[in-house]
Amino acid sequence: MRLTVLVAALLLGACGRTAGERPIGKKIEIVVPLGLPPLAVPGDNPVTAETVALGKKLFFDPRLSADNTVSCASCHSPEHGFGDGRKTALGVRQQTGNRNAPTVLNAAYSPRQFWDGRAASLEEQAAGPIANPIEMNLPHGECVEKLKEDPEYRVLFAKAFGEGEFGMEHVQRAIAAFERTVISGNSPFDRYFYGVDKTALSAAAVRGMAIFMDRKRGNCVACHLAGEKTALFTDGLFHNVGAGLNAEGELTDLGRFAETKSERDKGAFKTPSLRNVAQSGPYMHDGRLKTLREVVDFYAGGGSSNPYLDKEIKPLALTGLDREDLVAFLESLTGELARVR
Numbered sequence: 001m002r003l004t005v006l007v008a009a010l011l012l013g014a015c016g017r018t019a020g021e022r023p024i025g026k027k028i029e030i031v032v033p034l035g036l037p038p039l040a041v042p043g044d045n046p047v048t049a050e051t052v053a054l055g056k057k058l059f060f061d062p063r064l065s066a067d068n069t070v071s072c073a074s075c076h077s078p079e080h081g082f083g084d085g086r087k088t089a090l091g092v093r094q095q096t097g098n099r100n101a102p103t104v105l106n107a108a109y110s111p112r113q114f115w116d117g118r119a120a121s122l123e124e125q126a127a128g129p130i131a132n133p134i135e136m137n138l139p140h141g142e143c144v145e146k147l148k149e150d151p152e153y154r155v156l157f158a159k160a161f162g163e164g165e166f167g168m169e170h171v172q173r174a175i176a177a178f179e180r181t182v183i184s185g186n187s188p189f190d191r192y193f194y195g196v197d198k199t200a201l202s203a204a205a206v207r208g209m210a211i212f213m214d215r216k217r218g219n220c221v222a223c224h225l226a227g228e229k230t231a232l233f234t235d236g237l238f239h240n241v242g243a244g245l246n247a248e249g250e251l252t253d254l255g256r257f258a259e260t261k262s263e264r265d266k267g268a269f270k271t272p273s274l275r276n277v278a279q280s281g282p283y284m285h286d287g288r289l290k291t292l293r294e295v296v297d298f299y300a301g302g303g304s305s306n307p308y309l310d311k312e313i314k315p316l317a318l319t320g321l322d323r324e325d326l327v328a329f330l331e332s333l334t335g336e337l338a339r340v341r
Helices: 002-015 049-059 122-131 140-148 151-161 168-179 188-193 203-213 292-300 320-331
Strands: none
Touching: 049 151, 049 168, 122 140, 122 168, 140 151, 140 168, 151 168, 188 203, 203 320, 292 320
16 A cells, blocks of 8 residues: 555656646757757756747746736847847836846856856746846736736646646746747857858858967957857856946946855856857947947957956957957857757
8 A cells, every 4th residue: 555655656746747746748859959068957847848838928928027018028039139139128117227138048058047147047047037126026926826817827837737726936947948948059150160061151250260269369268168069159157357347447236246255256247158149239248338349349458457357358469350250250150049849
């Protein structure tokens, strides 16, 4: 009898028959595009057709905000490379934050989320903006009750997580499941660099790639990693690159320091991926640079001097043509979204 009960309990847990257990439904495979490494998926939140469908609906639904005007997609729009095209993010009642909305593209590969790394997973990150007073301003309890009033959502949550009550953790899991499908690769760079098509890059982009990879000329790979087999174009770490200083040379945002309280993290922000970077401007954590050429010029100048400047940031001897070539290379990183099956 005890064995029967134990087996039944294990089967119930494996199938996720009650809300709060693992997602149920058909697991789907995310077909990782050329140039990206295998995608790690948490064991307690497998990607299923049902969670992705629910997460996508939630991602684009402005009802996740207090006044029904702001959705996740408002700041992370496909039309803007899953950014928003603004200097800093715009929330409810036209409130503006002090940081640029980072792209969701390839965030599934990042070990920490947000510019300052305060969230350790996509699931944790998904909850933050919803309750943030200047973003979506909807307390989590109210968010869940609002969704429960919609019969369609009740059906979708049951399909994704089983019959029973659902809570904020299910909202987070569903959004994260959808975001894990928002990955981009198979760009002209990938097809050229990994030997699929040696005509995929222009001559300018090839020259720009050489500068990008050269530790003495461009040194971009010091933070934006690109390797023999895969290229995430980020080290996932935090660096002070000399951005975000005021006219007096003072840091206007302490970045990672707010989380770690470590002096070395003052003014340090997470290295963004450069995948689809031509679509996701403006650039830097505060959106101060409008174009890729401005970004290249900024780094060529060695950033802005401050006591916490990363040792890898230094002036670069780049000609005008070198800078144009680097922009051409960065534009070649626009790729294709993953397929699911």
